[in-house]
Amino acid sequence: MRQASTDPRFTTHPAPKLYGVESYIAVPLHRKDGSFFGVLCALDPLPANLSEDKLEVFRHLGDLVGHQLEQEDELGRRDAQLLGAHEAAQLREQLIGIVSHDLRNPLNAITLTAATLIRRTDLDDRARRGLSRILESADRANRLIRDLLDFTQARMGKPLPVNPQSVDLHALTQQVVDEVGLATPGRRLDVVCEGDARGTWDPDRIAQVLTNLLTNALQYSPAGTPIRVKTEGQGGKVVLSVCNEGPPIPAQVLPGLFEPMTRGSREGGERRSIGLGLYIVDQIVRAHAGSVEVVSTEGVGTTFRVRLPRGTE
Incomplete structure (x- = not known):
């Protein structure tokens, strides 16, 4: 205008x-x-x-x-996102403190008390079975806490800490299988060892890998079927396999199997919850510069195969 x-x-x-x-x-x-x-x-x-x-x-x-x-x-x-990310990081740090200290301390007290009582000679069978269940539950809770802490650390972008040392994977595998077998009476756990399985790894972390794989195999296979574990030296690497005869993992679940909280369903409505165990397995194997794969087919079952370079002895 x-x-x-x-x-x-x-x-x-x-x-x-x-x-x-x-x-x-x-x-x-x-x-x-x-x-x-x-x-x-x-x-x-x-x-x-x-x-x-x-x-x-x-x-x-x-x-x-x-x-x-x-x-x-x-x-x-962006300022709001940065503030939210900062607050989330603070919350994660607080969660780690609560889980690692405030939950582990009472669990350790429960374990110590139950372990002391179960060594008494004047206990009847009922009391001994009850204390055994307490020890098993406390051990399972400690494993869950450990996996949760590892998951939180990995999600924050921090590598999982490892303490490499000389390890005979044959001996370590047998030890872990024996421990898991005591907690799962009635299940058959077969171990096969072939070749030289010595290398440089963190024995506690590799035991964690095998425990998680065995727990997964026991959970998703019929009670009357065996779990087969094999350690095999192959040149510059050692291969650890855990096989079960359970139903195959659904095809839609396989691509994200090692992601946390992966869930799938089989025909008939059965729910399959992967949780954190396999995610932690993958993170520990990666921390050792190794790899993990799974093969799952009808009639054969499911095999998890971990390949670990021997490292420097």
């Missing part, structure tokens, strides 16, 4: 007279997604020659203002 007092559209309009405006420019402001924000206005109490080039400059100015508004919105969103 170049001159409101002579423009037929505004000669009778009360606004120019109320605000003393003769010339007026208005440019709409839009964000990059096209949403309307507002209007950029210029007012002049005197008539103005609003040539097309001046109008074009004002349009560009409106585009710049809209772009700046978009940048400020984006910076605000």
Whole structure:
């Protein structure tokens, strides 16, 4: 509008007279997604020659203002995300402290007390069985806490700590299988050892891998079927296999099997919960520069195969 007092559209309009405006420019402001924000206005109490080039400059100015508004919105969103990430990191640190200290301490007290009582010679069979169940439950809770701590550390981008030392995987495997067998009476656990299985690994971490694989195999196989464990030296690496005769893992689950909280279903409605165990297995094997794979077929069963380079002895 170049001159409101002579423009037929505004000669009778009360606004120019109320605000003393003769010339007026208005440019709409839009964000990059096209949403309307507002209007950029210029007012002049005197008539103005609003040539097309001046109008074009004002349009560009409106585009710049809209772009700046978009940048400020984006910076605000990023600040909120950074604040949320910082708060989440603090929460994770607090969770680690609670789990590692406040939960482990009472569990250790329970384990120590039950272990002391079970060594008494005046216990009847019922009391001894009860104490055994307490020890088994406390041990299972400690494994869950350990997996949770490892999961949290891995999700925070930190490598799992390992303490490599000289290990005979044959001997370590037999020890772990014996311990798991004591906690699962009635299940058959077969072990086959072939070749030289010595290497440099963290024995506690490798025992954790085997325990998780055995727990998974026992959980997802019929009670009357055996679990077969094999350790085999193959040149510069050692292979650890755990096989069970349970139903095959559903095809839709296999691609994400080593991701945390993976779930699938088989025909008939059975639920299969992977949880954290296999995720921790994968993270520990990676920390040893190794690999893990699974083969699962109908009629044959499921085999988890871990390949570990021997490292430097």
